Amino acid sequence: MKSKLKSDNNFFYKYLLLWNRFKNYKGGLIGFYLFLVVIFIALFVPFLPLCDPYSIKFQSFLPPSFSHPFGTDEMGRDIFSRVLWGSRTSLSVGFGAALVSSIVGVLFGSLAGYVGGKLDELLSRIIDIFLMIPAFFLILLIVAIYGSSIYYVMLVIGLTTWPSTARIVRAQILSLKEREFIYAQKVIGSSTFRILFVHLIPNSIQPIFANSILQVASAILLEAGLSFLGLGDPNVVSWGKMIYSGTSYIFTSWWIAFFPGIAIVVTVASLNLIGDALVTILSPKTEERGAYA
């Protein structure tokens, strides 16, 4: 059988196969297209014909109308453009946190899995301790004490959520390191670094990939919660903060809090749908035998 070493034609072929199977998951597809819309908005929002999200020149508390599809908030800002601009904050925190989490997770997990022995035990203990810490509280604490810029938030969320990635990587490495192609590499004298970074880790990417997408989703929710509590970056437009300001006016101007929330649900749900479909595809037991050829 062809070895699973990463090489150019293998790469694209694998992803084509993956897309073929992914197509069969209606939920995942809906999520995928929704997410394309969100990404499009986040990327091109400066070029869209929108009101200035910071401008307070409009009348406050206007209900949704043709000129202001989502109405205006308590300071007279157009909510529609604020919601669209807010996508940048959420997506950057989401991806940023997931990136940090993945990098740290891959590092710790692969070291634990490959080196094994005492190092593995120590790292597993650290992972357990981290998992024991209520993440939300910890993030709250650190952001409150140390600072609340958007990069800080990304970093903190990433540093509190890496254990789940690490566990997956460790399990993958443990199962892969006994395989023949690794043994062959050792025999020809490849360094540990090379074995890890050229062979083991690239072959562990798939399950990490699915897990990371779900982490982006939860990071977005975390960020929303943080800015709702007033602990997010004060300089950016954030959906959580918008909901917070809409709280006091829920009795009269429901739209201030409503639309940012919908935006969160759409964005997070699209990611969760994609991620869940991927997890189902990539773990053979949960996929039905014979339903999808």
Add this chain to the structure above:
Amino acid sequence: MNLLELNEISVEYQLGKNNILALSNVSFSMYPKEILGILGESGSGKSTLALTIMRALPKNARIIGGEVIFNGKNLLNLSEDELNSIRWKEISIIPQNSMNSLSPVHKIRDQLRDILLLHEPKLDEKEAINIMEEKLRLANISEDVLDKFPHQLSGGMRQRILIAASLLCNPEIIIADEPTTGLDVVTQYQILKELKNLQSAKGFSMMIISHDISVISNTSHRTVVMYGGKVVEIGPSDSVVGSPLHPYTRMLLEVQMEISKKTQNELHSRTNFNKLHKSVGVNFAHHSGCPFVQRCPFATEKCKTEAPTLLKVNNDHYVSCFLFNK
């Protein structure tokens, strides 16, 4: 007189958009008090065969033709109620042994009892325990296992429990699906010996399904060789193993057992060895032609389009191959 008769059984599976033929016009009989061996590799259809007889095929399988005659009745036409009176009481199965062939969170006693009471609901607790203990003894395993969980027992012990389970209602036919998988050689030998002794002592008929020719040749009276969902050879085990006729059987034997120098030389001169020892791909049945055509060193054009049928060559020895069309 036949105990069980399979006539032109064909079964196909639906996998996505494709229909895969697993059994194609399979016919053979089983006689009373005999051990019939079904020999075949993965993909030959032997497990499907067992599931078909037990009427336990998965939802995506369809029986597209043939009949299974037992006691004068076609099992494929029976209602659920009629089937329930036959299942386990007349025909039972020793399923393939794996870690989870029995529920890991229930005690052996509860699982055996559930199976027993399914077919003899009127029994009270004491009678049920007596029967369970008796069958466990027959299967050569201590009654202590009743209080244990499957993971506490060795592979051989779990195999014996499955054997005991199959004996619960004193059936006339017992199907043993790969009774030696996962066992070490010594335990394999013991299990096979015990099965043979059980069969001759109790007088039921046994169908042993295996890919291992030594299992078949050591236990069965007659052998059915399957390939690609079709029966390619049937005969008394001594005949089939001693003088195999079908090219596939000959290949199997050469690979798994020593054969006489003469036959070896004969094969050598007419063979492309690469073809013979080609790694096994999944060999699904074909709708036309001989299923072995791709690996057969004697294949001709005819073999690709026409399917050979079973021909009698010797006393009770049949083979399905154009080589023998005289």
Add this chain to the structure above:
Amino acid sequence: MEWKDYLLRRSAQLLLTVFFALIINFLIINLAPGDPAALMAGELATKEYIEAVRERWGLNKPIPERLVSYLLNVLQGNLGYSYTYLQSVSTLIAERIPVTLLLTLTSSIIAFFVGLLLAVKTSQKAFSKVDLFVSNVMLTIYSIPSFWLGLMLIGIFGVALRIFPTSGMVNVRSTGSGVFLILDIAYHSILPIVTLATIQVPIYYKIARNTIVEQSSEDYVSTFLMAGMSTSSIFKKYVLRNSLLPPVTVFALHLGYVLSGAALVEVVFGWPGMGRLLLSAVYSRDYPLIMGIYLVTSITVSLANFFVDILYTLLDPRVRYK
């Protein structure tokens, strides 16, 4: 005999993790930027008060000594004094815990059973249109921010329909007690509990459904099918029992978050629970209070993990009988 050994070992682990929690707790606060004494004394403190705080808590001593006195204090049950609430931290926490528990325990239990029931209903026809539809709906529900959901429920049921109260744990204008108080609290708890339960149902649904689907293709199912058992009997007697462990494990793990998980909902509904206590402590930099809350929640999580491990040995015969 072996079980007792495991219990001992696991208890030792528990104490160790609690100890680590204490240390981490201490370090985070004490490594923060700024003068810890000034921070603890509060923004309105005079120089003398700051020095007094420094003396009292030994902040002029090196860190290892401070750590020791902190640990000794904790062992005596002294978690410090909150200068924003002017009460001892332990009292404050003790007051708030039942409030939070009412919300989190009730909602978790409801979510567990609702999720389990839904899973049992849909997983028997796995991958059918209904099953896939419900799974996707669950994923979407799981994507809803809890605070927004609470807010929307207030808007719909509290404002528009005027069925439920819009905030608070009790009606501040009433002075009832006893049964009336209980009913009032219950009435006020419906919306927040519904909010929390809704968000959690997808978690239990998913783990239950996936486990059931996985178990349904296990070999023992085919063994019993061939023995003639009906699919519904196999499901009820065997598949369900084999599928119970993961959801129960998840539930037990969630118990760890029983003190911290409702923070956002407490804020939205104005309930005086642990979450809100922590938030006000964080806003006002009330460090003794922060440390106390953090410690209690860490211990709760460790206890929950400990509980899960023990539960596992009791429920899973594969672990219990080695």
